[in-house]
Amino acid sequence: MSELLTANRIDEIGALGSASPDPAALVTELVGAVDEGRVADPADTGYALLVAADILKQAGDLADALALASRAIAEQPDEDAYARAVRGGLLLRLGRADEGIGELTALRPRLETDPDATYLIDELAESGHTETAVEWLTGALDAILERTRSQPHESEDAQDAAAAMIYGLAQRRHDLRAELGLPHDEYDNLADRLRAASNHALDALDDGPATLLFWPQAEFDALLLRWPALADSYPTSWDEHRAQLERALVDASGLGGADLGVVAGSVDGLAVFAQEAGSDPTDEETLDGYADSLDEAGVTAWPPGRNDTCWCGSGSKYKKCCLPRSRG
Ligand SMILES: [Zn+2]
Numbered sequence: 001m002s003e004l005l006t007a008n009r010i011d012e013i014g015a016l017g018s019a020s021p022d023p024a025a026l027v028t029e030l031v032g033a034v035d036e037g038r039v040a041d042p043a044d045t046g047y048a049l050l051v052a053a054d055i056l057k058q059a060g061d062l063a064d065a066l067a068l069a070s071r072a073i074a075e076q077p078d079e080d081a082y083a084r085a086v087r088g089g090l091l092l093r094l095g096r097a098d099e100g101i102g103e104l105t106a107l108r109p110r111l112e113t114d115p116d117a118t119y120l121i122d123e124l125a126e127s128g129h130t131e132t133a134v135e136w137l138t139g140a141l142d143a144i145l146e147r148t149r150s151q152p153h154e155s156e157d158a159q160d161a162a163a164a165m166i167y168g169l170a171q172r173r174h175d176l177r178a179e180l181g182l183p184h185d186e187y188d189n190l191a192d193r194l195r196a197a198s199n200h201a202l203d204a205l206d207d208g209p210a211t212l213l214f215w216p217q218a219e220f221d222a223l224l225l226r227w228p229a230l231a232d233s234y235p236t237s238w239d240e241h242r243a244q245l246e247r248a249l250v251d252a253s254g255l256g257g258a259d260l261g262v263v264a265g266s267v268d269g270l271a272v273f274a275q276e277a278g279s280d281p282t283d284e285e286t287l288d289g290y291a292d293s294l295d296e297a298g299v300t301a302w303p304p305g306r307n308d309t310c311w312c313g314s315g316s317k318y319k320k321c322c323l324p325r326s327r328g
């Protein structure tokens with residue numbers, strides 16, 4: 001066979017990765033194509049080898065992964081930063097800390113100029129060097145902020161690029177510090193403010209509320225007991241809470257809102273979220289932020305089919321539960 005290995009096929013193999021029933025066959029396919037000069041675009045040679053290295057790494061074969069990363073560097077020495085980072089990460093995992101840190105340290109200045117260079121942070125954090133990762137992020141933020149202060153007349157493009165990097169680095173740092181159990185410092189507060197501002201901007205772009213915060217019955221009762229001030233924001237009964245959400249969803253749908261749904265909140269979850277954000281759990285912005293934070297865990301799509309179980313968790317059919325509430 002002299003089939004060419006295309007970039008699409010490499011992407012596909014990368015997506016399959018170690019979840020494939022036969023990861024070794026994928027590695028063979030990639031490395032074989034490189035060996036036989038069958039990579040459709042020779043510029044993808046390093047990429048093919050690094051995808052193979054990643055599959056081996058996930059399978060726990062660190063030594064062979066390291067050999068492929070080294071080969072990727074040798075194949076494309078002009079464009080070797082990412083391959084060097086992968087190699088550094090593998091060395092760290094292999095317990096060759098001095099070599100690994102050395103490899104990554106050579107690339108460290110990129111954190112101040114290249115938005116993609118956070119792969120260095122990935123390698124550090126994934127190999128257990130989280131404190132070093134935080135230190136490097138702090139240094140990069142210091143440098144970029146210093147640069148924007150000392151060059152206030154940079155072009156708008158340069159300012160936008162710096163702002164995007166500050167955002168990304170600060171979020172990453174915030175999350176790693178949270179993993180380490182560290183309290184918020186000034187940069188963490190900056191990260192929270194930037195994230196809130198960005199969520200706000202995204203909300204403003206939405207046609208309507210995509211997901212609404214819903215409190216299951218027991219949580220709703222516990223919520224108002226724990227924070228009586230929320231009686232200003234919520235109705236007194238759970239039935240009325242369900243009805244309000246159903247009406248809001250009907251309205252949003254009527255305005256052309258798509259991808260509507262509810263996310264279920266919990267009292268404990270809100271307490272943790274507010275504490276972590278250092279904000280008041282009864283504040284509307286906190287509730288919005290909390291709802292946003294739940295999105296990934298699972299949205300219950302709205303509307304359910306008429307004969308399907310209602311979104312509110314009552315166990316009744318939608319047509320006999322919340323569907324008629326919107327008309328009340
Ligand atoms: Zn925070």
Ligand SMILES: [Zn+2]
Pocket residue numbers: 242310311312313314318321322323
């Ligand atoms: Zn219902």
